[in-house]
Each structure stands twice: as structure tokens, then as C-alpha cells.
Amino acid sequence: MLETKFAKSSLMILLMVTTAMAGCIGSDDDSTSSTINVAYYLADDASANADAQGMADRLASDLGVNVNLYDVSSEGMIIQALRFGNADIGFMEGGPAWIGWKQYGLSVLAVETTTAEGATHYNASAWVLNGSDIANAHLDGDDSTDPFALMAGKTSCHTGWLKYAGMLMPMGYLIKNGYVTPVGDSTDVNSLRTTIDNHFDGSASNGNPASIPDSGALYSGYSGAIECLSEGYGDVAFAKGDDFSTVEKYCGADNASENEAWCLAMDQYVQLPSFGQSPSHPVMYNPEKLDIHTRNAILNAMLSWNDEMWVDNYPMGGQNYTGCYNTVTHQVADIPMNQCGGEILSSVTSKGYGLKAGNSQNHLASYSDLLASVPGLSEYYHSSDKYGITDAETSEQ
Structure with missing residues (x-):
């Protein structure tokens, strides 16, 4: 089996595609030229710019159109460009995608995979210690005991603000x-801090106030939230669960010396639903601006990049090949390295793995419902x- 490891880019890349639809991507008039403008946002880095150009050149080759790069400076510009038809597609973060979907009618075309196995989500969960009243309420099999109701007055451990x-x-x-119950100005996201302090005020019962650490401070990040719980500062930690369990990541090694020093035994942690x-x-993309033929052409081109990887002196059929290897056709294309699908995806996706077809309901629904319930969050996301x-x-x- 041919294996490779693609470099993971730490650069943030945001892409948008604008099309004047004709020719190979949907027009009945093949004589009409087409242009795709790919807008991107990345740091001043020659290598990153070259990667973006490679993506544009490959998209041009796949679709038979001219492709240009157009710089943007924020995710807000992506939303508005899609909204007004200046762009047709854009790679976005989850937060802006929620705003784009719910407030501006944008839709999901494809989704990034964040692991080699193709994951597209992780579950957000609460963790408590075994034997606590919250854990007991979850494990007792009695529907009348609600673990979430017992969090009032406890001390919460957050990963950060x-x-x-x-x-x-x-x-x-x-x-x-x-x-x-939210307190304070419902249009100001800073009211969430007061809401948390009021609800999770462990100091009112001889405990500790909620832990909302600054970046890099004690108990910050995913490991910090579980450390906060493990050391007894807090009663409930908010982190990742299930397949991406924060507890498993930091405390689940069979060899205890490989775990964090603050870890308890795994059976001391209980994950809530x-x-x-x-x-x-x-x-x-904006379904009111992007026709289905062009949309499918762009999607199919991008998904085909998942099947490609760059090889160097790869032996096959008695010869060694260097080029872009297609794992489906087993052919090696003689194209520049930065136009090979695996190299493109390594550069333009946040984790460097690949893309899957997606839709808004499946990808954003549960997340969107929760974010919409946080007072002032939409106003904050709209702000500079x-x-x-x-x-x-x-x-x-």
C-alpha cells in the first residue's frame, strides 16, 4: 500500500471562488470564456502564496477556465462576497459559517476532514468525577435525577473565554x-461571563469561582480544563468527548508515565451526554447565486483531489516515477507539485487531510442551535x- 504523510500547514487559508459561468462549467455557448476568481487570506509568505497559486492553476486545468487569485482580509469579507455574488464559494470557520447559514442564506458545499479516518465533527461534553452527585445522577438510571440541573452552584472548568x-x-x-438563565445585556457577549459566574459560583458553597483562564494561564486549554477537575479545583470540566475524548488523550495511556502527572485513573472520570x-x-456557497452545474463541477474537481498524492521515485511497473500519483487510476501525472491534489489539500484545508461533500443541516445544525442561544454572540461575530x-x-x- 502506498503511504505518504502530507505536511500540515499552520497558515490560515480562506478561499472564495467567483465565476462568470460559461464554456466548460455550464454554458451552452462553448465560445464564451469563463473566469474563476479565487480570493484567499493568508500571511505574507511566498511559499503559501505559491501553494494558493497551485490550487488556482489546478482548478483552471480541471474546469477548463481561467482562474485568478483575489486577496481578502477577513472572514466577514467572505460572507459578504458570497452574499452579494462577488464570490461563489469560500472555505470558512465554523462560527462564520453559522452566521452565513442562518442570517445570510449561505449553504454548505463540502466539509473538511480533520483526521486520516475522515472525521468531520467532534462532540462537546462535560466531564465530572466518579462518585460525585452529578456523576451519580447520570449513572443511576433514574430519569428523575438530572445531572445538568445539579451543576448550579458548582465550580466549572472552562478551556478559555x-x-x-x-x-x-x-x-x-x-x-x-x-x-x-442569562443575566445582563443580551446584545453584549461579555454578559456571558456574568452568567457563568452567577450560575457556577462554587464560592457560595465553600467552593471556588468558575475557572475561565486566559490563554497560557493555569488550567487553560483542553488539558487545563481536565487538570482543573482532576486537582479538585472544579466540579465539572467542559472539553471534548467520545471519539476525541480529552480525558483519553491526556490520561488514557496504558503506561501511566506517558500520562499527565495530574491524571487520575480513567475510571475516575465520567462523561455526561x-x-x-x-x-x-x-x-x-450562496444557492441564489451559484447554479447547480457550476457548483457540481467545482465540487467534483475538489473532491477528486482526495485521490492524489505526490510521489518521489516511486517504483511501479519496473520504473520509478516522480509526480502526482492517483490512487484510483494508478497513473502518475507530470504536473507541478503544488498542483497535485494531496499537496493542495494539505495547504488549503485547516488540518491538511481532505474534503467530503456536505450539507448545512447535517454539518451545522446542532452547533448552530447552541451558538444561537448565547446572548450577544452574533453581535460579537459581526463586530470588528x-x-x-x-x-x-x-x-x-
């Missing part, structure tokens, strides 16, 4: 289902403090 699995999704769930699924980065969606409206109209 406004983190998805560590704050936004659990708080959205608790607010949406009536366990937590998942709050919902946090999605991988989706590729978005986060994604600049409002500011981008004028420039893209």
Missing part, C-alpha cells in the same frame, strides 16, 4: 434547555473585534 467546546457549546446547551457536535471548516462582518458589507456591495 469564548472557546467552542469549552464554553460556547455547553453554555448554549444549558441556556437553550433552561438550566441557566454530549452537548452537540462541533463541525470542521466547511466550504460555503472578531470577524468584521458588518464592516465588510459596504466594501462588498
Whole structure:
């Protein structure tokens, strides 16, 4: 079996595609020229720019159109460009994709895979210690005992301020289902801190106040939230569960010396039912602007890149080949390295694995419902403090 390891780019790349539809991608008039403008956002890096150009050149080859690169400076510009038809598709983060779907009518075309196995989500979950009243309420088989209701007055361990699995999704769930009552200005996301402090005020019962650490501070990040729980500072930690279990990652090695020093035995941790699924980065489009023929042509071209990898002196049929190897056809294409599908996906996706076809309901629904329940989050995402969606409206109209 041919195996390869693609380099994972740490650069943030945001892509948008604008088409004047004709010729090979949907027009009945083959004499009409077509142009695709690919807008991207990345750091000042010659190598990253070359990778983006390789993607554009390959898309041009696959679709038989001219493809140009067009620079953008924010996710807000992607949303507004899709909204007003200046762009047809864009790689986006989950938060802006939620806004784009629910407030501007955008849809999911494809979704990134975040593991070699093809995962497109992870579950956000709460963790408690075995033997605690919350754990007992979950494990006792009695529907009348609700573990989420018992969190009031306890001390919560968050991964950080406004983190998805560590704050936004659990708080959205608790607010949406009536366990937590928001306090303060409903248009100001900073009111969430007051809401958390009021609900998870362990100090009122001789415990500790909620842990909402700054980046790099004690108990920050996924490991920090579980450490906060393990060391007894907090009563409930918000992190990842199930297939991407934070507890398993830091405390699940058979050799105890490979686990974090603060870890307890695995049977001391109890995961509560998942709050919902946090999605991988989706590729978005505007169904009112992008016709189905062009949409499918772009999607099929991008999905075909999953089958390719770059090989160097790969032996096959008595000869050694260097080029872009297709794992389905077993052919090696003599094209530039940065136009090979695996190299493109390694550069333009956040984790460097690949893409799958997707749709909005399956990919964003549970996540969207939770984020929509957090007071002031939409206003924050629209502001220049986060994604600049409002500011981008004028420039893209």
C-alpha cells in the first residue's frame, strides 16, 4: 500500500471562488470564456502564496477556465462576497459559517476532514468525577435525577473565554434547555461571563469561582480544563468527548508515565451526554447565486483531489516515477507539485487531510442551535473585534 504523510500547514487559508459561468462549467455557448476568481487570506509568505497559486492553476486545468487569485482580509469579507455574488464559494470557520447559514442564506458545499479516518465533527461534553452527585445522577438510571440541573452552584472548568467546546457549546446547551438563565445585556457577549459566574459560583458553597483562564494561564486549554477537575479545583470540566475524548488523550495511556502527572485513573472520570457536535471548516456557497452545474463541477474537481498524492521515485511497473500519483487510476501525472491534489489539500484545508461533500443541516445544525442561544454572540461575530462582518458589507456591495 502506498503511504505518504502530507505536511500540515499552520497558515490560515480562506478561499472564495467567483465565476462568470460559461464554456466548460455550464454554458451552452462553448465560445464564451469563463473566469474563476479565487480570493484567499493568508500571511505574507511566498511559499503559501505559491501553494494558493497551485490550487488556482489546478482548478483552471480541471474546469477548463481561467482562474485568478483575489486577496481578502477577513472572514466577514467572505460572507459578504458570497452574499452579494462577488464570490461563489469560500472555505470558512465554523462560527462564520453559522452566521452565513442562518442570517445570510449561505449553504454548505463540502466539509473538511480533520483526521486520516475522515472525521468531520467532534462532540462537546462535560466531564465530572466518579462518585460525585452529578456523576451519580447520570449513572443511576433514574430519569428523575438530572445531572445538568445539579451543576448550579458548582465550580466549572472552562478551556478559555469564548472557546467552542469549552464554553460556547455547553453554555448554549444549558441556556437553550433552561438550566441557566442569562443575566445582563443580551446584545453584549461579555454578559456571558456574568452568567457563568452567577450560575457556577462554587464560592457560595465553600467552593471556588468558575475557572475561565486566559490563554497560557493555569488550567487553560483542553488539558487545563481536565487538570482543573482532576486537582479538585472544579466540579465539572467542559472539553471534548467520545471519539476525541480529552480525558483519553491526556490520561488514557496504558503506561501511566506517558500520562499527565495530574491524571487520575480513567475510571475516575465520567462523561455526561454530549452537548452537540462541533463541525470542521466547511466550504460555503450562496444557492441564489451559484447554479447547480457550476457548483457540481467545482465540487467534483475538489473532491477528486482526495485521490492524489505526490510521489518521489516511486517504483511501479519496473520504473520509478516522480509526480502526482492517483490512487484510483494508478497513473502518475507530470504536473507541478503544488498542483497535485494531496499537496493542495494539505495547504488549503485547516488540518491538511481532505474534503467530503456536505450539507448545512447535517454539518451545522446542532452547533448552530447552541451558538444561537448565547446572548450577544452574533453581535460579537459581526463586530470588528472578531470577524468584521458588518464592516465588510459596504466594501462588498
